[in-house]
Amino acid sequence: MKRLMNRHPGSIGRVFLTLLPFLLVVLAYAIASDIRLSENPSDKLLPSLTSIGSAVERMAFEPSKRSGDYLLWVDTLASLQRLAWGVGISALLGLVVGIANGVIPYVRANLSPFVTALSLIPPMAILPILFIVFGLGELSKVVLIVVGTAPFIIRDLQSRVLEIPSEQLIKAQTLGASTWQVILRVVLPQILPRLLDAVRLSLGASWLFLIAAEAIAATDGLGYRIFLVRRYLAMDVILPYVAWITLLAFIMDYALRKVSIKLYPWFHGLSKQGTAA
Amino acid sequence: MSFIEAKALWKEYGDNTVLERVSVSVEEGEFITIVGASGCGKTTFLKMLLGIETPSRGELLLNGRPLPDEPDSDRGIVFQKYSVFPHLTTLENVLIAKEFPKAGLTGRLFGKRRKAALAEATEALQAVGLEHALDKFPAELSGGMQQRLAIAQSLINQPKILLLDEPFGALDPGIRADMHQLTLELWRKTGITVFMITHDLTEGFYLGTRLWVFDKVRDDPHSPDAYGATITYDIPVGECDHRTLQKLEGSLGGDKENTEQRQQDEQVTTV
Ligand SMILES: Nc1ncnc2c1ncn2[C@@H]1O[C@H](COP(=O)(O)OP(=O)(O)OP(=O)(O)O)[C@@H](O)[C@H]1O
Ligand SMILES: [Mg+2]
Numbered sequence: 001m002k003r004l005m006n007r008h009p010g011s012i013g014r015v016f017l018t019l020l021p022f023l024l025v026v027l028a029y030a031i032a033s034d035i036r037l038s039e040n041p042s043d044k045l046l047p048s049l050t051s052i053g054s055a056v057e058r059m060a061f062e063p064s065k066r067s068g069d070y071l072l073w074v075d076t077l078a079s080l081q082r083l084a085w086g087v088g089i090s091a092l093l094g095l096v097v098g099i100a101n102g103v104i105p106y107v108r109a110n111l112s113p114f115v116t117a118l119s120l121i122p123p124m125a126i127l128p129i130l131f132i133v134f135g136l137g138e139l140s141k142v143v144l145i146v147v148g149t150a151p152f153i154i155r156d157l158q159s160r161v162l163e164i165p166s167e168q169l170i171k172a173q174t175l176g177a178s179t180w181q182v183i184l185r186v187v188l189p190q191i192l193p194r195l196l197d198a199v200r201l202s203l204g205a206s207w208l209f210l211i212a213a214e215a216i217a218a219t220d221g222l223g224y225r226i227f228l229v230r231r232y233l234a235m236d237v238i239l240p241y242v243a244w245i246t247l248l249a250f251i252m253d254y255a256l257r258k259v260s261i262k263l264y265p266w267f268h269g270l271s272k273q274g275t276a277a
Numbered sequence: 278m279s280f281i282e283a284k285a286l287w288k289e290y291g292d293n294t295v296l297e298r299v300s301v302s303v304e305e306g307e308f309i310t311i312v313g314a315s316g317c318g319k320t321t322f323l324k325m326l327l328g329i330e331t332p333s334r335g336e337l338l339l340n341g342r343p344l345p346d347e348p349d350s351d352r353g354i355v356f357q358k359y360s361v362f363p364h365l366t367t368l369e370n371v372l373i374a375k376e377f378p379k380a381g382l383t384g385r386l387f388g389k390r391r392k393a394a395l396a397e398a399t400e401a402l403q404a405v406g407l408e409h410a411l412d413k414f415p416a417e418l419s420g421g422m423q424q425r426l427a428i429a430q431s432l433i434n435q436p437k438i439l440l441l442d443e444p445f446g447a448l449d450p451g452i453r454a455d456m457h458q459l460t461l462e463l464w465r466k467t468g469i470t471v472f473m474i475t476h477d478l479t480e481g482f483y484l485g486t487r488l489w490v491f492d493k494v495r496d497d498p499h500s501p502d503a504y505g506a507t508i509t510y511d512i513p514v515g516e517c518d519h520r521t522l523q524k525l526e527g528s529l530g531g532d533k534e535n536t537e538q539r540q541q542d543e544q545v546t547t548v
Binding site: 172176180181266267272 | 327329347348349350352353354356358359360361362363364366373374376377378380382383384385412413414416417430431434436
């Protein structure tokens with residue numbers, strides 16, 4: 001008999017093992033909800049799966065009585081827009097400042113300690129300042145995401161640039177490259193897959209800051225809705241919203257990984273055709 | 278005036294004297310192999326030739342002028358590893374060398390100029406036997422193939438000097454012999470000046486035209502860092518250098534002697 005560490009599940013077994021914990025959680029929830037509801041039919045804490053289902057139908061597929069909007073989609077669109085702006089600006093800042101810090105000693109001496117200091121500011125502590133300065137609109141929410149994630153991405157990419165073997169940078173110079181060409185042809189293409197990794201890792205934080213900002217001041221958005229219906233203990237709305245946010249985050253993470261494999265096969269040890277090297 | 282000249286060269290890192298009183302001159306077209314104990318300063322010497330380290334004292338001259346203190350396209354280098362770009366295919370790795378000096382802001386060549394560069398890159402890869410691996414990433418190549426790629430890449434812009442820092446140290450003996458053959462061939466063809474560090478004395482002895490041994494002449498057992506190494510042996514080996522060979526071939530004229538000379542060369546260099 002092989003050691004346990006050397007035994008691998010087959011493809012059907014793998015799917016089963018993957019789904020199992022999810023199914024168990026749903027099952028446990030259904031049982032617990034059943035027990036509570038049989039004791040007190042008006043209990044709001046663990047609504048039955050059917051009432052969650054009808055809440056989803058109400059939020060996603062029926063126009064709201066007050067505004068006529070399909071609330072789930074309006075909220076999703078609003079949140080995703082804020083997230084995209086925030087993450088996009090952070091990624092761009094991270095790329096530009098991270099590479100400049102990594103490649104050019106003068107910029108590094110100038111900016112690196114500053115970025116480190118910035119990254120130590122707790123972003124939530126300056127949220128009131130953002131609301132005061134940028135108002136309660138979209139801008140302050142996007143800025144919160146940027147403040148919360150850009151320093152991390154910058155610092156990560158800077159150290160990734162510094163990890164590129166100096167042999168490569170010297171080699172490029174012996175081939176006649178200028179600083180700009182080294183950045184463009186040697187550093188940037190090797191940093192882009194690392195940027196995707198850094199963005200993946202910072203997505204959790206981006207969602208956190210988004211929902212926090214929406215909870216405090218917004219008129220739509222996934223975070224806004226969750227905190228709004230909390231007043232009525234509407235667990236039947238909160239739970240599917242949380243599941244939906246989780247699913248969205250998962251899809252983003254998965255898509256970023258696929259994009260990285262597609263665009264940067266060498267980074268994943270694959271050949272140009274995408275087969276294992 | 279010599280092509281390269283070191284005048285009383287010293288290199289110190291803080292209290293650690295690595296090299297001392299290195300005085301030597303090198304003519305164009307020589308193939309110099311360098312041996313010496315680990316940590317005695319061979320790489321340091323190469324780094325000074327490359328321009329990424331500066332002498333603490335003394336002078337290092339190229340055609341009578343101080344060597345530029347940053348790497349440039351006159352001096353090619355092949356390191357023991359990390360010499361090629363992992364994100365580019367074999368062909369792109371050589372193509373980029375053609376693009377750097379010519380391309381401006383975009384860092385790329387387009388149209389006709391790109392085509393010409395591609396053809397030249399393909400030819401250079403044929404010369405090192407990599408024509409079947411044009412589309413592969415370095416990670417897909419064996420160690421020997423990666424070093425052949427690194428050599429093709431270094432030579433394509435026709436530098437005046439080629440610096441090799443134990444380029445074949447990590448390879449199997451059989452493959453290493455092939456690589457030596459290839460290096461010699463390219464050296465003969467281009468007339469480039471080669472400095473090659475090796476940790477194998479016999480290797481150094483049969484390759485190239487001149488062998489340097491780096492060693493300490495003074496040693497203080499109580500403070501091992503006090504004195505540096507210098508060139509203790511400077512031996513002409515194998516054959517005459519490229520220039521002299523050409524001169525000989527030219528003056529001899531007769532085919533018979535000419536071939537004899539060649540055969541002698543081959544014998545000495547392929548042992
Ligand atoms: N950047 C540096 N700072 C301080 N000391 C250094 C530096 N680079 C090299 N040295 C020291 O210089 C000495 C010579 O190093 P070098 O790399 O030139 O040796 P080497 O002859 O190439 O050895 P090996 O055969 O192991 O490659 C060593 O003692 C090393 O510790
Ligand atoms: Mg060395």
